[in-house]
Amino acid sequence: MDKLYWLDQIKLQDRAKVGEKAFYLSKIKQRGYPVLPGFVVSGEVLQEFLDSLNSSEALVADLPHSSLHLDVENWRQLQQVAGRLRQEIITASVAPDWVSGIFEAARQWENNSLILRPSLALPNTSKGEKNISGLLESVFCACNEEAIAQALKLTWSQLFRARSLLYWQRVGINVQQINLAVLVQPVENAIASGLLHTNKSGWEIEATWGLGLAITNGEVLPDVYYIHEKTGVVKEQQLGNKIIAYRVNDPTVVTAEESQSTSFLMKDHNCLSTYVLSEHERKQYALSEEYLQQLIILGNQLVSELGTKVKIKWSLAQDQKTPEFYITQVSHPQSVITNFQFVKGIGASRGRVMANAYVITNSQQKPEHIPKGIILIAPSVTPDWLPLLHEVGGIVTERGGLTSHGAILSRELGIPAVVSATSATNLIQTGERLLLDGDRGEVYPHREDGEETRGVDEQMSRGNESKSYFTLLTPQIPMISTQLLVNLSQSSLISQVQNLPVDGVGLLRSELMVLNILQGQNPHAWLLDGKKTELLERWSQEIRKFACSFAPRPVFYRSLDWRSPDLSSWNDSSSSLLQSMLGERGTLSYVRNSTIFELELKALATVQQAGFSKINLMLPFVRTVEEFIFCRRKVEEAGLTQDCHFRLWIMAEVPSVLFLLPEYIKAGVAGISIGTNDLTQLILGVDREQGELAKIFDERHPAVMGAIAQLIKMAKDGGIPCSICGQAPVLYPEIIDKLVEWGITSISVEPEAVERTYGVIARAEQRLILAAARKQLGSL
Known part of the structure; x- marks a missing residue:
């Protein structure tokens, strides 16, 4: 297949064809850093696939040659259109020569399982830099032609998810302008996996047992190590709450989002399996001191070449001989996102509010003061924060569910809140003007020309009016015995x-x-x-x-x-x-x-x-x-x-x-x-x-x-x-x-x-x- 690009051979002129994720990973692999072998299925393959669906009855008939005109504010229509688009892609056939070409390239690794990572190249827009963190997810599949074909379609179909269509319109991108390549790599079982963030104020390492999917899915609280940026000394470490882990299984396909249920695939066709960690493993840090130091050395090498602000995903492969670290994703300093477009979580307390963000990255250290009227962004909120929250306008936490203390506190105080908003403290900066929607569980940047925020502006301008909890009482309300x-x-x-x-x-x-x-x-x-x-x-x-x-x-x-x-x-x-x-x-x-x-x-x-x-x-x-x-x-x-x-x-x-x-x-x-x-x-x-x-x-x-x-x-x-x-x-x-x-x-x-x-x-x-x-x- 002539549209495959091997990681160790990608050149600068290939960047638009292979997407940003694959391009930066290829750069560090070619510099000698440990990256698993892999190749990229060019974005041109997706364009040709969409062309092959050209039929008068297909909703994707005019793609990729025209933009999809859709009222994304109409959530019912958005879900229906997105569902049909994805269904058409999933049920279509991929050209057999493409599939066989990918299979022949992958079988040389002698691995039973593959991971397909979406790698996007997006056009520049007038709406600033773009963040696609969490928008498209990796797909795992068995190394056989049927599974590869299904995994390709499942990866491509994410381009037309409801949340993707919403995002493309919000940042002013036409669908046909998007280049979606797919990076294919073997899946190795891992002792541990996680992330490494480096910046001038210090380093932070997250780690969990097994493959990194448990962190991506938010199914564990990883161990966290805080590292001194100059000496590499571990300043502090916190044991996480790790209950399950992932490992390589056999056949077929599943995405991170759809690992629990999907309309296209059955749960038992997953090429990964979860297992419950033993009591001993739960109480142990995923990285021993030896491996932690190895990772710090690797981080120092990257910082010396790429600059002080780097984010990588890593995996400690479980080899028969000596375990080895591999880099699975890297964010180049110039590609670090400063502006976000959309954060999704769980609506924990109803209401909408517009205010400036106030970000706290370490919830273990309770602040002495929180400014009045702001939207608080924090990893989590514990009850001892309560006296500080009375005059907060809204709350967003990265962790917690509908019955967490953050959710309970926000409801009792009548404060709109969103919980389980992954990476919110990384994506949002203090001072940004936000719209928090506690009903939908969503957070947006303030749109100066947006109609959607007018009602919120009016609501905020009325000040701290008393909240009416019961508005429909009439003399005719029925009596109840309970x-x-x-x-x-x-x-x-x-x-x-x-x-x-x-x-x-x-x-x-x-x-x-x-x-x-x-x-x-x-x-x-x-x-x-x-x-x-x-x-x-x-x-x-x-x-x-x-x-x-x-x-x-x-x-x-x-x-x-x-x-x-x-x-x-x-x-x-x-x-x-x-x-x-x-x-x-x-x-x-x-x-x-x-x-x-x-x-x-x-x-x-x-x-x-x-x-x-x-x-x-x-x-x-x-x-x-x-x-x-x-x-x-x-x-x-x-x-x-x-x-x-x-x-x-x-x-x-x-x-x-x-x-x-x-x-x-x-x-x-x-x-x-x-x-x-x-x-x-x-x-x-x-x-x-x-x-x-x-x-x-x-x-x-x-x-x-x-x-x-x-x-x-x-x-x-x-x-x-x-x-x-x-x-x-x-x-x-x-x-x-x-x-x-x-x-x-x-x-x-x-x-x-x-x-x-x-x-x-x-x-x-x-x-x-x-x-x-x-x-x-x-x-x-």
Whole structure:
């Protein structure tokens, strides 16, 4: 085949034909750097392929000779057109001589698997430099002609994804101007893979076990090493959260995006396989000291030739003899992107906001101050940041899912937010004017001439008006029997929430509530400083605000439930608990040191003695009956049980409660509240902070729904109420039908979801009543 360009022979005049990725990789390979062999299928092949589809009925009939006129703001049309374009490409036939030529070239490597990397050459536009990070993904396939043909089509078809079509129009590029080449290389199993970023302020290395796809997919939190840029000394290293890894399997094809499901290929045709890392591997750094130093030496060599700012992807190949580093991608200093066009994540809190970006690259170091009204861009947000977030206009995090702390904080504060926005801190610069859309989960640069931002400008110009959480209430709203409660933590929101049609506060998150009064200090520090009385008074006053505002409705105060990673600014970074997903959470921490728990109980007792008898206590993350009994005795010692209205509940979120609930009831549990966020995490074994694992973290999973049904039934059999306060009913309102049918006594949601949930509960109850009536009529 005459349109193949081998990496070690590519010349400057070939640059437009082979694309930027392949061109820069060929440059460093020809300079002697370790790069796996490979060849490029020229972009001309794609053009000829599209020409071969020329038919009066095909949507791609006039490509590549005319631009695709499409209203990308019409999302329904965009998805339909993109789907049809890709379907036409996938179902077409690739010329057999092309396929056989590629196969003959690849078979000399004697590898069973190949990787096809898209390599683009884009025209210059008037809209500045372009960023295509994450837009097109690599495709893996077996080394046979059928798989190669399918992989080629799958690679090409990504040019016409909905997000690609949107991007091309946003940067002013006509589709026919794009040159998409494909770099073909063998796939080697890897001990470890990752990235190396170098700049003047320091180096950063990311690493995970196996192939680098786990990082690309966002399925792991990689190990991170911070390197001194001059000496090469490791200044700091952080152990990641690595659960799975990828290795080479046999046949056929899958893309990074479509590894879970695809309309074109079946999951079991993947030429890669995932495997669960052992407990030992999870606790080990992916790079030993020896290999880390080798990578630093390689980085120094690249910096000496390419300049101080370089980004490479690397792989430590698992050879039979000696493992060897290979560079799989390099960004030349002159090709570093400074302007982004589109960042996609998960919409975590509804609303749109326009403001300037404020980028924080290291979330382990909590800032002392965050400017008012900005859009905060950070790797993640932990609860101890809460006091800084009250006047933030929007939040974008690279990590986290819909049930992560960043998402929960943003919803409670009524701040539009996007989570799991990969590489946001690299793509966005402080001071850039952004449009954040929390409904779609998207972030754009401000378009001066864009119609889409006018409504947002008007919204921002109105200032900090009170947010209305419930707008459709009328005297004709239906009554509901299932109690609707609200999750809350911020006393500043009470005035906006207290008049909602809720039956009380189902979850008062103490750990978020108390952060507003601690002035950035650990509560133990207050005690050591002799300020116990002052802290008790502040704590009592804060609880009293909720009790007073919602009286005579009940308030369920959940005692402190902090994990070590949630409060990184309070912890010793060398502590092993800092990396723990669980740590000494919930009641276990009270058993080990009850000082702060006893202070909480005294604060509750003070509020109760002031005449607010409907303040109740809910214990978090209870693992055993013994833990509960310990806490119950502390509650009794504080005098709380002397009030006949007081109720002591537990959160049902540790799976052991499924087996122990009758014992808990015998021990004095007066009610349970199902925490679906942690229950799902622990049943499915998926860290809920990992938003990229959203396909696995699903509260609707049969195992989770079965657990919820069992808890409701056991509570009913035990004669105690059963509430639910996790995010599941909000994310998936369709499950409310089942909850009502099973006999849930109350549902507690965040303020912004009250309106929707009220309506769904009403319809669910009406359907039950109607079904019962029909059944009764049928029996007559």
